[in-house]
Amino acid sequence: MAKRIDVTDLNVYYGSFKAVEGVSMTVEPRSVTAFIGPSGCGKSTFLRTLNRMHEVIPGGRVEGKVMLDDQDLYAPSMDPVTVRRTIGMVFQRPNPFPTMSIYDNVAAGLRLNGVKNKKTLDGIVESSLKGANLWTEVKDRLNKPGAGLSGGQQQRLCIARAIAVQPQVLLMDEPCSALDPISTLAIEDLINELKSEFTIVIVTHNMQQAARVSDRTAFFNLKATGEPGRLIEIDDTTRIFNNPSEQSTEDYISGRFG
Amino acid sequence: MSAITDERRPDDASVPDDATPPGGRQGRDALRQMGSPHRARNVKDVIARVVMWFCFFLAMIPLVWILWTVISKGAHLLGSMEWWTGNQRNINSDDAGGGARHAIEGTLQMVGMTALIAVPIGIFTAVYLVEYGRGKLARAISFTVDILSGVPSIVAALFIYAVWVTTFGLSRSGFAAALALVLLMIPVVVRSTEEMLKLVPNELREAAYALGVPKWVTVVKVVLRTAFSGIITGVLLGIARVMGETAPLLILAPYTKNFQRDLFNGNFPTLPMMINQDRGDFALATAAERMWAAALTLIILVLLLNIIGRVIAYFGSVKK
Amino acid sequence: MSSVTGVSATDELPGPDGRPPLSGDAASTGRVGDRIFGGAATLSGVVVIVLVSLIAVFLIVQAIPALADNSANFFTSREWAPGGDNPRFGILEFLWTTVTASTLAMLISVPVGVGVALFITQYAPAWMRRPAAALVDLLAAVPSIVYGLWGLITFSPFFKPVQGFMEDKLGWFPLFAPTGISGGTIFFIGIVLAIMVLPIVTALSREVFDQTPLAHKEGALALGATKWEMIRTAVLPFGRPGVISASMLALGRALGETIAVTFLVSALADGSPWTWSLFNGGETFASKIANNAAEFSNPSKTGAYIAAGLVLFVLTFVVNSIARVVIERRKAFTE
Numbered sequence: 001m002a003k004r005i006d007v008t009d010l011n012v013y014y015g016s017f018k019a020v021e022g023v024s025m026t027v028e029p030r031s032v033t034a035f036i037g038p039s040g041c042g043k044s045t046f047l048r049t050l051n052r053m054h055e056v057i058p059g060g061r062v063e064g065k066v067m068l069d070d071q072d073l074y075a076p077s078m079d080p081v082t083v084r085r086t087i088g089m090v091f092q093r094p095n096p097f098p099t100m101s102i103y104d105n106v107a108a109g110l111r112l113n114g115v116k117n118k119k120t121l122d123g124i125v126e127s128s129l130k131g132a133n134l135w136t137e138v139k140d141r142l143n144k145p146g147a148g149l150s151g152g153q154q155q156r157l158c159i160a161r162a163i164a165v166q167p168q169v170l171l172m173d174e175p176c177s178a179l180d181p182i183s184t185l186a187i188e189d190l191i192n193e194l195k196s197e198f199t200i201v202i203v204t205h206n207m208q209q210a211a212r213v214s215d216r217t218a219f220f221n222l223k224a225t226g227e228p229g230r231l232i233e234i235d236d237t238t239r240i241f242n243n244p245s246e247q248s249t250e251d252y253i254s255g256r257f258g
Numbered sequence: 259m260s261a262i263t264d265e266r267r268p269d270d271a272s273v274p275d276d277a278t279p280p281g282g283r284q285g286r287d288a289l290r291q292m293g294s295p296h297r298a299r300n301v302k303d304v305i306a307r308v309v310m311w312f313c314f315f316l317a318m319i320p321l322v323w324i325l326w327t328v329i330s331k332g333a334h335l336l337g338s339m340e341w342w343t344g345n346q347r348n349i350n351s352d353d354a355g356g357g358a359r360h361a362i363e364g365t366l367q368m369v370g371m372t373a374l375i376a377v378p379i380g381i382f383t384a385v386y387l388v389e390y391g392r393g394k395l396a397r398a399i400s401f402t403v404d405i406l407s408g409v410p411s412i413v414a415a416l417f418i419y420a421v422w423v424t425t426f427g428l429s430r431s432g433f434a435a436a437l438a439l440v441l442l443m444i445p446v447v448v449r450s451t452e453e454m455l456k457l458v459p460n461e462l463r464e465a466a467y468a469l470g471v472p473k474w475v476t477v478v479k480v481v482l483r484t485a486f487s488g489i490i491t492g493v494l495l496g497i498a499r500v501m502g503e504t505a506p507l508l509i510l511a512p513y514t515k516n517f518q519r520d521l522f523n524g525n526f527p528t529l530p531m532m533i534n535q536d537r538g539d540f541a542l543a544t545a546a547e548r549m550w551a552a553a554l555t556l557i558i559l560v561l562l563l564n565i566i567g568r569v570i571a572y573f574g575s576v577k578k
Numbered sequence: 579m580s581s582v583t584g585v586s587a588t589d590e591l592p593g594p595d596g597r598p599p600l601s602g603d604a605a606s607t608g609r610v611g612d613r614i615f616g617g618a619a620t621l622s623g624v625v626v627i628v629l630v631s632l633i634a635v636f637l638i639v640q641a642i643p644a645l646a647d648n649s650a651n652f653f654t655s656r657e658w659a660p661g662g663d664n665p666r667f668g669i670l671e672f673l674w675t676t677v678t679a680s681t682l683a684m685l686i687s688v689p690v691g692v693g694v695a696l697f698i699t700q701y702a703p704a705w706m707r708r709p710a711a712a713l714v715d716l717l718a719a720v721p722s723i724v725y726g727l728w729g730l731i732t733f734s735p736f737f738k739p740v741q742g743f744m745e746d747k748l749g750w751f752p753l754f755a756p757t758g759i760s761g762g763t764i765f766f767i768g769i770v771l772a773i774m775v776l777p778i779v780t781a782l783s784r785e786v787f788d789q790t791p792l793a794h795k796e797g798a799l800a801l802g803a804t805k806w807e808m809i810r811t812a813v814l815p816f817g818r819p820g821v822i823s824a825s826m827l828a829l830g831r832a833l834g835e836t837i838a839v840t841f842l843v844s845a846l847a848d849g850s851p852w853t854w855s856l857f858n859g860g861e862t863f864a865s866k867i868a869n870n871a872a873e874f875s876n877p878s879k880t881g882a883y884i885a886a887g888l889v890l891f892v893l894t895f896v897v898n899s900i901a902r903v904v905i906e907r908r909k910a911f912t913e
Contacts, residue, residue, distance in 0.1 A: 056467055058392060081609070085470025095461035099483050109469035112479055158465070165469055299804050306806035310701045313693025314710065317780070320773045321717045324728045382622030390619050399623040401902065402630040408827070408898030409633065409891065410834020412864040416887040420636040424880060441633075444626060474615035502721020505836035505864070509871045530723050530837070537841065540731060553724050564719050 002029040002199040003069045003168040005050060010064030011228075012045050012054060019045045021228035023064075025218060027169075032195050034210035034237065035203045037220035038252065042229025043203050044173050046220070050201065051087035051171060052080040068168065085113070088167035092174045094154035096146035096161070102129075103142040105157055109165035124164050131197075132160035133190050152183020159190065163198070170194065172202040176209065188213050207253060211241050219249045328557060332550030341551065346515035346532070351539035358552055360517045364527040365559070368432050368511075369501050371521055372439040377493055379440075380447025381482075387448070388455040389477050407445035414441040415506035422510070430510050432518075432526030438506035443496045450492025454485040487574020494567035498560045504530035529556040637888040644881025652885065656852070658866070660882030661875075667882045669889055671846065675764055675860035676890070679839075680832040682768030682856070683775060688825050690772075691779025698780075699787040700809060711784065718777035726841030729770040734761050734842070741765065741857060755855040762844035765856040770842060771835055775828035782827065786820025787813050819904050826901030830894045836864035845869070863890040 005027040012020040020042035027033045027050075035043040045054060052073065054060035066073040073083050096105045104111070106125045115121060125142070129135040134156045138149070146157050155175060162170060172191075176184040191213045194200060204210050210217050218234035233246050244250050251257055335341050344357025383403070387396055418438040422428050458481050466476040482489070507513075507528055513535050514525035529552055536549035647665050650657050655668020698710050738760050748754040757763075794812040803811060844859030861869070867883050874880040 051468065053464065053468060056464065079609075081470050081472050083470075084468055089464075089468035091461060091464060091468075093461060095459070095465045097462060097465070097480060097484070099486075108466075109471065112466065112469065112471040112475050161465075161469065299807065303804035303806040306809070307701060310693050310697040313690050314697040314702070316690055317694050317714060317717070317776055320728075321713060321720075323732070324720060324724065327728055327732045328724060379622045379625055382619045383626055386619035386623040390616055391623065395620075395623065398627055402627045404902050405630050405895060405898060406626065408830040408834075408894045408901075409630075410830075410836065410864060410894055412834065412836040412867050413633070413637075413887050413891045413894070416867065416884055417633045417636055419874065419880075420640045420884060421632075423874075424640060424877065425636070441629065444629075448626070472609050472612055474609075474612045477615065498719065502723060504721075504723045505840075505868050508837070508840075508868050509874075530721070533723055533727065534837075537727065537730075546731075549727065553721075553727055556721055557719075557724060560719050560721060561716075 002197065004029045004199065005169065005201075006065075006067040007050075008065040008067075010046070010049065010062055010066065012042065012049055012062050013060070014045075014054075014057065015059035018228040020049075021230055023231045025231060025234050027199060027201055028216065029199045030195060030197070031215040032191060032200045032202060032213050033234075034214035034217045035201065035220060036205075036207060036210050036217060036252075037229070037232075038222075038257065039205075040225065040229070041220040041222045043218075043220045045229070046231075047171050047173055047201060047203050048089075050169070051089055052083045053089060055080055085109075085165055086167055087169040087171060088162035088165060089171045089173065090155070090158050090162050090175045093178045094151055094158050096149075096154050096157050098145070098147045100146060101143045102138050102146045102149070102157060105146040106160045106164050108161060113165070125160075128160040128164040129157075131163050131194070132156045133186065133193075134160055150183070152179050152186055155179060155183065155187060156190065159187075159194075163194070167198070169199040169201065172200065174203050174205060177205060184209070207241075211237060217241070219244070219246070219252065221248055221252070325557075328550055328554045331547070332552070332554035335547055335551035336554060341555075345517050345527070346548075349515065351536065351545040352542050354544045354547070356515075356548065358529065358532060358548075358555055360515070360527040361529045361532040361552065362555065362559070364432065364518065365501060365529045365556075367519065367521065368436050368526070368528060369439065369497050371433065371436040372443055372500055373493065373497055375436070376440045376443035376496070377447055380444045380493075380496070381451050381489065383444070383448045384451035384455060385477060385482070387452055389473075389481065403445050403448050406441065407449070409441065411438070411442055411503050411505040412509070414438045415509040417441070418506070419509055429523075430512060431523060432511050432521035432528075435506045435511035435526070435528075436521065438510055439500040439503060442503060442506075443500045446496035446499055447493055450495065451485070451489050454488030454492065455481060457488070458484045487570050490574070491567040491571040494563045494570070498563040498567070501560055501563070502530060502556060504534065507531050508534065529559070633891065637884055637891060640877075640881055641885035641888050642881075644878050645885055647878055648882070657848075658882075659848075661873075661879035665878060665882065669863070669886055671860050672863045672866055672886060673889070675767075675843075676833055676862040676864075676893075678856065679764045679768040679771060679862065680829055682765065683771035683832045684825060684829055686769065686772035687776045687779050687828060688821070691776050691824075691828075692783050692821055694776070694780045695783035695787055696809060696813070698784055700805070700813065711781075714777050714780050717773070718781070722774060722835060722838045723841075725770060725774050726838035729766075729838060730841045733770070734766065737766055737769070745857060752854040753856050755853060755857065757853060757855050757858045759844050759857060759859045762842040762859055763857045764860060767839055767842050767862075768856070770838060771832045774835060774838065775832050778828040778831060779821075779824050782824030783817060783821050786817040786824075790816045819907060823901040823904040826897050826904065830897045830901070833897065834864055834890060834894050836868050840865040840868045843869075863887070863893075 007023055007025050010020065010023045011018060023046055035047060037043050048054040049062050050066060054062070062074065068086065072078065097108060100108060103125055106128050107121045110121060110124060126135065129138060134153060137153060138157075146154065149157060155178075159175075176187050179187065188209065191200060191202065202213065214237045216234060217237040217240040219232045219240065220229050221232045222229045232249055233240070233244065235245070240249060241253055244253065340355060340357045342357060343359055344355075345360035346356045349356040383399065387400060391399065415435075415438045418434055418441075422434045422437070423430060428434070462480055462484060463476055466480045467473070471480075507530055511528065511531070512525040513531035514527050516527070518524065518526055533549050533552045533556070536545040536552065539545035540549055644660065644665070645652055648667055649664055650666035650668050652668050654670055655666065656671045657666045657668055658671075659665060660667045694714060698707055698714070702710050741760055741763065744754055745756040749756050790813045794816060795808055798808040798812045839862050843861050843865045845861055846859050863886050867887055870883060874883065
C-alpha cells in the first residue's frame with residue numbers, strides 16, 4: 001500500500017515567481033519524512049507539488065520530475081485527479097465539509113467519486129475512523145455535523161477522510177499548527193501508527209515535532225526574501241538533529257535563526 | 259466595530275454640555291482649559307447627532323405613510339373569500355366585488371417562468387466568475403452583468419418588443435413579458451450567488467481536490483452545496499424584485515380580467531396590471547378599493563418572499 | 579497575480595481569506611464532466627454578454643430607419659410627432675425632465691441616505707441597528723407601482739400647498755417660477771424618486787462605512803476627536819468612493835424609473851412654451867415610452883420610441899460605468 005517518491009531537479013513557479021529551485025530527494029515508503037525550515041522557504045509549496053495541489057492556484061507549475069515508484073506524476077497523460085486520489089493530503093487548518101455529518105465527511109471522497117454501496121461505505125468509514133483513532137469518540141454520533149467536533153477531533157476526522165480513499169502516500173501540511181498540545185500529541189501518536197501502512201510526508205514548523213515523529217528530515221532554506229527556496233539537506237532525523245552536514249542546518253536547529 | 263467606539267464614549271447620549279470627551283476626566287480637564295473651541299466642537303458634535311437621527315426619521319416617514327395608506331385602504335377586501343378565489347370577469351370599474359386570484363396566479367406563474375430561465379443562467383454565470391473565470395472574458399462578463407443590472411425595465415421591455423414583436427412578428431404574451439423580466443433578474447441572481455460562492459472557504463475546495471475529486475463534482479457537491487441556502491435566498495430576493503415590475507407588462511403583456519393560464523397566447527392577468535387597470539378609475543370608490551387591495555396583495559407577496567429568503571439565510575447559514 | 583500570466587490584480591476576486599480563488603487551469607481536467615460543466619458555466623457568461631450586446635444592437639438597428647425619416651433634430655427638438663408622412667420628433671423635453679428630476683432626486687437622497695447610513699452604523703444604539711437597517715430595506719421592497727399610487731393619490735394633494743408656498747416666496751427665481759401646473763411637476767417627481775432610491779444609497783453606504791478600519795477610528799478618537807470629528811476624519815473619507823458609486827447606481831435607477839413616474843407626470847400640451855421652472859410638467863423617457871405602449875402600431879412610430887429608449891439606455895450605461903470605474907479604483911486602492 002505504500003510507495004516511494006523520487007523527485008529529480010524540481011523547480012516550482014507561481015507565474016513568473018520561482019518559489020522552489022532544484023530539489024532532488026527520495027521519500028522512502030512506510031516511513032515519515034519531515035520537512036522543516038524557516039517561513040517562506042518553500043517547504044509547503046514543494047509538498048503540494050507531490051500531489052499536484054499547487055496547480056489549483058493560478059499560475060502554479062513545475063519543471064522537473066516526480067516519480068511514484070515507476071509512474072511519472074507529471075507525464076502528459078497523467079490526470080491530476082488520479083494523482084490526488086493516490087496521494088492524499090491533510091491541511092494546516094482542519095477543514096471538514098460543514099454541510100456534512102461525520103459519516104458523510106469520511107465517506108465524501110468515495111461518494112464524490114461514485115461509490116454508492118452502503119455496506120462498503122459503512123465498512124470503510126468505520127475502519128478509517130478507527131485508523132484515525134476517532135472511532136470510539138464519534139461512533140455514537142456519526143450523523144452529527146463534523147463541524148461540531150473539537151479542533152483536534154476535526155483534524156483526525158480529516159485524516160480519516162484522507163485515508164478512506166486508501167491512498168499510497170499521505171501528505172500533511174503543518175497538521176498540528178492550529179491545535180492545542182494535547183490534540184497535537186494525539187495526532188503525533190496517530191502518525192506513528194499510520195506509517196506502518198502509508199508513506200507519510202509532514203511539513204512542520206516545530207522542530208521537536210519533526211524530531212519526535214519522523215524517520216528522515218529534510219531542511220529547506222532560502223538565501224533571501226524573494227529568492228527561491230532550496231533543499232539544503234535530507235538525512236536520517238537523528239543525524240540532522242545531532243550532526244548535520246551543513247552549517248545552516250545546524251544554525252537553524254540550534255535556533256540561531258528562523 | 260462601532261460597538262467599541264460606543265464603549266469608549268459611554269456618555270454619548272447624555273446632556274450635551276456634560277458630554278465626556280474621549281480621554282476621560284483628565285482629557286476633559288485638559289480640553290476645558292482650551293476654552294471655547296472645546297465648546298464649539300461639542301456643539302457641532304451634538305448637531306451632527308441630531309441631524310443623523312433626523313435623517314433616519316425622515317426616511318421612515320414615507321415608509322410608514324405608504325404602508326399605512328395601502329393597509330388602511332386595501333386591507334378589508336383581503337378579508338373576503340371572494341378576493342382569493344374569484345376573478346374580475348364582467349366586473350366594471352363601478353361594480354364592487356370580484357377577486358384577484360387570476361392576477362395572483364398569473365403573477366406567480368409569470369415569475370415562476372422567469373425564474374426557470376434566469377436562475378440557471380445566473381447561477382452558471384456566477385460559477386464561471388468565481389470558479390473558472392480569469393482574464394479578459396471574466397472581466398467582460400462581470401462588466402456586462404453590471405450593465406445589465408443598470409438596464410431600466412422599460413429598456414428591457416423595448417428590447418424584447420423589438421425582438422419578439424417587431425422582428426419575429428410574434429404577438430405580445432405573458433411569456434414575452436417573462437423574457438423581459440429574465441433580463442432584470444439575471445444580474446440579481448449572478449451577484450448574490452457570486453457573493454455566496456466567494457464565502458465558501460478555499461479550504462473546502464482544497465479538501466475535495468486532495469481527495470481526488472474532479473473539479474466539477476467539487477463545485478456541485480461541495481461549493482454549491484455549502485452555499486445552497488445563500489443562493490436560494492438570492493433567488494427569492496431576485497423573484498421579489500421582478501414581481502413588482504410593471505413596465506415590461508405594460509408593453510408586453512396586456513391585462514385580462516379572466517383566469518388565463520396560457521403564457522404563450524393572448525392577454526395575461528398580473529397584479530401590477532390589475533392595479534394599473536383600476537388606477538384609471540380611482541375616482542370611483544369601487545375601483546380605488548380594488549386597486550389598493552391589489553397593491554397590498556402585491557406587497558404581501560413581495561414581503562413574503564423577502565421574509566422566507568431571510569429566514570432561509572438565517573437558519574441555513576453554516577454555523578462556524 | 580503577475581504580469582506573466584496575463585492576469586492583473588483587479589480581476590482576481592479574492593476570497594474571504596484574502597487569497598485568490600482556486601481557479602487554476604489544472605484544477606479542471608480533461609474529464610467529460612469537467613468539460614461539460616465548465617463549458618456550461620462559460621456559455622452562461624457568454625450568453626449574458628451576448629444579451630447585453632443584443633440590447634444595444636436591436637435598439638440601434640430599429641431606431642435608425644425612424645431617425646433617418648425624422649425631419650426634426652432628434653436631440654434639440656421638443657416636438658414629438660412620430661408616424662405619418664412627415665415624422666418630427668426630438669428628445670429635448672424628455673432629456674430635460676429625466677435629468678432634472680433625477681438630479682433633484684440625488685440632491686435629496688444622497689445627503690439623507692448618507693445620514694441614515696451614518697445613523698445606522700455610528701449613532702444608533704446597538705439594539706436598533708438591525709431593525710433600522712431592515713426598515714430601510716423594507717422601503718426597497720415596496721414595488722415601484724405602489725410608490726406611483728401613493729404619490730398620485732395620497733402624497734400629491736399634500737404637496738400642493740407646499741408647492742404653492744414655494745411659488746409664492748421663491749417664484750422670482752426661474753427654477754421656481756409658477757407654471758399653473760400642480761401635481762406631477764418635475765419637482766414633485768424628483769421627491770418621489772428620491773424616496774425610491776434612498777434605500778440604494780443607504781444600503782451601499784452602510785456597507786462601506788461598516789468597513790472603516792477600526793484603527794482609523796481609534797486613531798481619530800485617540801487624538802481627542804469628538805464622534806463627529808472621528809466620522810469626518812475617518813469614516814467619511816474611507817467611505818467616499820462607496821458613496822459615489824452608490825449615488826451613481828441610484829442615479830441610474832432614478833433615470834430609468836418607469837411606472838411610478840408614468841403615474842405621476844403631467845404631460846405637456848403640444849407647443850407649450852419652454853420654461854426652466856421645476857414646477858413645470860413634462861414626460862421622462864421612460865414615462866413617454868410606457869404611456870404610449872398602445873401606439874406601437876407601425877414601425878416608424880415604434881422606431882421613434884425605440885430611439886428614445888436607446889438614449890435612455892446609453893444614459894444609464896454611462897452612469898453605471900462611472901459607478902463601476904469608481905468601485906474598481908477603490909478596490910485597487912484598498913488592496
